[in-house]
Amino acid sequence: MxxxxxxxxxxxxxxxxxxxxxxxxxxxxxxxxxxxQNGREEDAFGYASLNLPETTDPDAIRAAVAPFADATAVLTVGIGGSALGAATLATALGDDTETYFLDNVDPAHLRSLLDELPLAETAVNVVSRSGTTAETLANFLVVREEMAAAGVDWTERTLVTTGPSGNLRDLAEEYDLPALDVPTGVPGRFSALSTVGLAVPAIAGVDIEGVLxxxxxxxxxxxxxxxxxxxxxxxxxxxxxxxxxxxxxxxxxxxxxxxxxxxxxxxxxxxxxxxxxxxxxxxxxxxxxxxxxxxxxxxxxxxxxxxxxxxxxxxxxxxxxxxxxxxxxxxxxxxxxxxxxxxxxxxxxxxxxxxxxxxxxxxxxxxxxxxxxxxxxxxxxxxxxxxxxxxETFTQPAVEWGKERARQLLRGESAQASDRLVVE
Amino acid sequence: MxxxxxxxxxxxxxxxxxxxxxxxxxxxxxxxxxxxQNGREEDAFGYASLNLPETTDPDAIRAAVAPFADATAVLTVGIGGSALGAATLATALGDDTETYFLDNVDPAHLRSLLDELPLAETAVNVVSRSGTTAETLANFLVVREEMAAAGVDWTERTLVTTGPSGNLRDLAEEYDLPALDVPTGVPGRFSALSTVGLAVPAIAGVDIEGVLxxxxxxxxxxxxxxxxxxxxxxxxxxxxxxxxxxxxxxxxxxxxxxxxxxxxxxxxxxxxxxxxxxxxxxxxxxxxxxxxxxxxxxxxxxxxxxxxxxxxxxxxxxxxxxxxxxxxxxxxxxxxxxxxxxxxxxxxxxxxxxxxxxxxxxxxxxxxxxxxxxxxxxxxxxxxxxxxxxxETFTQPAVEWGKERARQLLRGESAQASDRLVVE
The missing domain is CATH 3.40.50.10490 (Glucose-6-phosphate isomerase like protein; domain 1)
Structure with missing residues (x-):
């Protein structure tokens, strides 16, 4: 630039x-x-992001997405850094393949999206390093159920992008799904130039080798x-x-x-x-x-x-x-x-x-x-x-408190009532 | 609320x-x-916006959009306040009619949009109070040409929303197009509850009477x-x-x-x-x-x-x-x-x-x-x-300088060279 x-x-x-x-x-x-530069040489946490142009293997991505060459639509189920890099590249550079990003948990939106998608021709990329991102897993469970209900073999239409262990890794092994590894040492928002950001663009016809x-x-x-x-x-x-x-x-x-x-x-x-x-x-x-x-x-x-x-x-x-x-x-x-x-x-x-x-x-x-x-x-x-x-550029500690509170609320643990000043 | x-x-x-x-x-x-309240009673400039729920005539809107009842897609050609109110209501409340908003002048985007639109089934609402908004008129000229090239009678597919005089009013009269009046005394960003914001939602199945x-x-x-x-x-x-x-x-x-x-x-x-x-x-x-x-x-x-x-x-x-x-x-x-x-x-x-x-x-x-x-x-x-x-809530004087400069540049009048400090 x-x-x-x-x-x-x-x-x-x-x-x-x-x-x-x-x-x-x-x-x-x-x-x-x-x-x-020292951080890059040591492949230290975060700094390793700047090594992705060298370390990302486009051939591994091409191989993982090969089963979806026929897809007319690609749905990414992921949120934050698991969606935004891929959305950036696919929107700017993609071909006619329709790309969708399910990066919220709004049931009204999910319903209209599912009604619009040609499920039998859709590739689904479910992306979560930990395999425990609540929004992503909840959405994926719904998408999977919807595919099954429509008579589509979801195991034939799903790609998993995740870390070395966890729910999504287990799922990939149980159902023999194509799977891509999230790189180590790279926070989600720095992962656009990795498997996380490049798999969906690859399905959408983007020259990922040129990007790298x-x-x-x-x-x-x-x-x-x-x-x-x-x-x-x-x-x-x-x-x-x-x-x-x-x-x-x-x-x-x-x-x-x-x-x-x-x-x-x-x-x-x-x-x-x-x-x-x-x-x-x-x-x-x-x-x-x-x-x-x-x-x-x-x-x-x-x-x-x-x-x-x-x-x-x-x-x-x-x-x-x-x-x-x-x-x-x-x-x-x-x-x-x-x-x-x-x-x-x-x-x-x-x-x-x-x-x-x-x-x-x-x-x-x-x-x-x-x-x-x-x-x-x-x-x-x-x-x-x-x-x-x-x-500390590479962490995001302030979001943890809210995640824990949300889990408590979903478990039915009541939160302390807060003050209100309501005008209606 | x-x-x-x-x-x-x-x-x-x-x-x-x-x-x-x-x-x-x-x-x-x-x-x-x-x-x-005084401003509302006098229907004074700007304050008149708060009278729109009373003064907007939904029947006039229904009549103007009646010719487009068969449209499967609606394209709004308008920018800023000419697009955002309609986009808000149509997106939140619309039916399956596809709604598009051409509110930029990016030729790459316009090309892909025109390739996607079913022109023969598309209603076009061109919206500009003055009829001189550069982006809107330029885009409309391209859309009109594209329809003609595709053998679609654009005069059958176009609704005009504009003020009492100007290019768009002349156009409506020349070709006998359905036309809606932009309300007087209402800045564009306050016009969601008028003809400007409600026509496209009406085509998209929104209960505009309920909105009002x-x-x-x-x-x-x-x-x-x-x-x-x-x-x-x-x-x-x-x-x-x-x-x-x-x-x-x-x-x-x-x-x-x-x-x-x-x-x-x-x-x-x-x-x-x-x-x-x-x-x-x-x-x-x-x-x-x-x-x-x-x-x-x-x-x-x-x-x-x-x-x-x-x-x-x-x-x-x-x-x-x-x-x-x-x-x-x-x-x-x-x-x-x-x-x-x-x-x-x-x-x-x-x-x-x-x-x-x-x-x-x-x-x-x-x-x-x-x-x-x-x-x-x-x-x-x-x-x-x-x-x-x-x-002064209802004016936007600071944008005029740039509009004039853009006109000068397009007329080929060279601007004073500005300082540069380039890193590349």
Whole structure:
């Protein structure tokens, strides 16, 4: 990716980063880079994520999904990091295979999804490292029952992606299901470039070898300086802005097919850095659509944000047909991409003018190499930011309390009644 | 709706609102309520939005969409407020009619959408008050051309929703298209309960009369006190929290079909209140999914948020099939809704325990009456908040600069080159 941080500097924005501060921060980046490289060499927990472009075996994935070559639809049963990487790649790069992600436990939604799916032609990938994720297992039990009721042999339509032991591993062994191993040392939100993120895209026709090659190429270019490494430029700039005023990090791709990427980024950023009272709030936006929704706030609201404007610089295009329209003469002879690009550049300029810091990220095109590099570089950016914040990037301890409370509630253990102030 | 603000109080959260401060704020709510009521009586700009439940004529909408009774798909060509209200209602309440919203100008997306649509069975609703919205008109010209190329008479498949004059009005007159009037005095983001928000849901089988009845019923219950009026309890609490620490307002419905509602809310809140350096940043979230993405940050990050937890208290259900699963005994005998409800309550408790303020909003069920009331009450909450912030709730002046710049770029007028600091 190509990162432009000029509009995040104090020269442009009153809440921007002084250039000298970035120069000083680059010393910390160098130290963090050493930590990251050492972690990679030792394949240490979390840092091992950045080795996935080398360690992931695309042939093993191809072999595991081979039985589903005929599938017209693929259903991922998984939540959080078990779904978002695959959704990002399949949505941006997939062919006509319909991909569905069952990443919630809403019974109304599940019902309508089951009614829509051609079960006999659907491949199901059930993904949970532990095999004990409540939402995933509950959903899978329903899907399995539904397939059986429809006369579909679920054991012929199910792929399991899980750790070395647990319910799903037992299931795979009992029914001789194709199974993929979740890599060790890789938190779910960093697993897009592993079996977890690549199996469903492989079924949907994505060039997963190209995804991994793009990531490897980005990995090879990393140095210890933010002024040479786009991932570090991005991570260090967002960190430096947060230390000033930017408590919100909006991710605004100008490509409809990258909407799931913004969701993936939001999990990566929130769950990795949101700890010890620190962490920016990621906001998922979409260009040009959200110019008609969020831009008023971004321009005229508090200067407490950094907006990442992300675009592919090339892509398919379509001419705008000529028509004699009042006040729209300027559209004449232009194409939809020219309109979209003009809106991108106008939004970039308008945010700069209002003093709201932005970072511009460009990829060449929405293709497998660019997406592989983008995911890898955003993970590296996040890991760098974690080093700069000095937080434990790879854990998510704060969600445990709620999981235990939910289990208690389901067991019928009553919780202490809480205070209420109800208006109805 | 039923609003519980106990977890937004200082008794629960270190950044919560002291009860006495709410008591004092209620005087300002009474004054604002008078302003709002006067505005409604005069049908003044913006305030007229709250009269839509009375002034919208569902029969006119039914008549305009009657020619499309056979449509199996409906495509809305519109952006921002021209799309989000209709998307919210059609997604939550619609029948099997496929609804699509062309609210961006991405040529790759438009191409795949056109390839997917059964054009001969598709109704197109092109929505723009002025008839000069660049994205909408450009998209419509492409859709029209595509229909013609496919041998479909676009004049038989197109509904126009627009103001009294302009390109779309001219088009409707020239080709004798069915046309609906955009109401006067109502900004786009407040138009969900008008022709703009109801036409497409009507085609998709939504009981739009029920939607309006629900809104009327909510309107009838309004008083000048936040302790009696759920809409004001909500708007005043979010305002009071923002005056303290909560610069972020996360909207987290626990119902997949309400995901577009969160988008609608984000536009309403951002574009109405984001001005003069003020305004909370709305964040669209989804329960239970985002417990595996955003909850770590909400619990362990900065106490700078208010999280709205929204749920229907009843709805369809599905049992979780029994299975002998290790570590998941607590699922036994429970249903998916019981699991979802347990997660809702556990998340509410876990955020309270971490000190992050929350507001709980409950609706009885995802049905037309509840949704009509919810949209109306959120609009009233937003208008109240605008009075309390003392901003111009109904305008969006900050987006004009970018629109003009985009027009200049498309006309080939070169913009001043801006500084760059590129890392690649």
């Amino acid at each position: 190509r990162v432009d941080i000029a509009n995040a500097l104090a020269e442009t924005s009153p809440v921007g980063v002084p250039r000298e501060a970035l120069d000083r921060l680059d010393d910390r980046v160098a130290t963090a880079h050493e930590t990251i 090659a793009g990531a490897r190429s980005a990995a090879a270019d990393m140095t210890g300086s933010l002024f040479e490494t786009p991932a570090y430029a991005y991570g260090a700039t967002l960190f430096a802005l947060d230390r000033r005023e930017a408590s919100v990090a909006a991710m605004m791709p100008y490509a409809e097919s990258l909407e799931p990427f913004a969701e993936w980024f939001a999990q990566l950023w929130a769950e990795s850095l949101g700890k010890d009272g620190l962490g920016q709030t990621p906001v998922r936006a979409l260009g040009a659509t959200d110019q008609h929704s969020q831009l008023q706030l971004y321009r005229a609201g508090p200067l407490d944000k950094v907006v990442t404007l992300l675009r592919p610089t090339t892509g398919p295009d379509h001419p705008i047909p000529n028509a004699d329209l009042d006040g729209l003469d300027y559209l004449g002879g232009n194409s939809l991409r020219e309109l979209l690009d003009a809106e991108f550049e106008a939004t970039e300029a308008s945010l700069a003018k209002s003093g709201q810091p932005t970072v511009t990220v460009e990829i060449e095109r929405v293709n497998s190499e660019s997406l592989g590099a983008l995911l890898f570089e955003m993970e590296a950016a996040c890991i760098l930011a974690g080093e700069l914040y000095d937080v | 039923r609003v519980d603000i106990a977890n937004a109080l200082a008794e629960t959260s270190p950044v919560g609102v002291p009860r006495e401060a709410l008591d004092r704020l209620d005087d300002r709510v009474a004054t604002a309520h008078e302003t709002i 009845a629900g809104a009327r019923s909510a309107a009838a219950d309004m008083t000048g006190s936040l302790f009696e009026t759920p809409a004001y309890a909500y708007g005043a609490t979010l305002f009071a929290l923002d005056r303290r620490e909560a610069s972020v307002a996360a909207m987290m419905p626990y119902a997949e079909s309400l995901e577009p509602f969160a988008e609608w809310f984000a536009q309403l809140w951002a574009e109405s209140l984001g001005k003069d350096g003020l305004g909370q940043t709305p964040v669209r979230a989804l329960g239970a999914t985002d417990q595996h993405s955003q909850l770590q940050l909400y619990r362990a990050g900065p106490l700078d948020k208010v999280v709205t937890l929204l749920r229907p208290t009843t709805g369809p259900d599905h049992p979780i099939p029994n299975a002998d699963l290790d570590g998941l005994d607590y699922l036994g005998g429970n249903s998916l809704r019981e699991l979802l409800d347990a997660e809702f309550e556990a998340t509410e408790a876990s955020l309270a325990k971490s000190g992050q303020p929350t507001v709980t909003v409950e609706i009885e069920r995802v049905n037309s009456e509840s949704l009509g009331a919810l949209l109306f009450e959120m609009e009233a909450a937003c208008i109240l908040a605008g009075e309390l912030y003392d901003v």
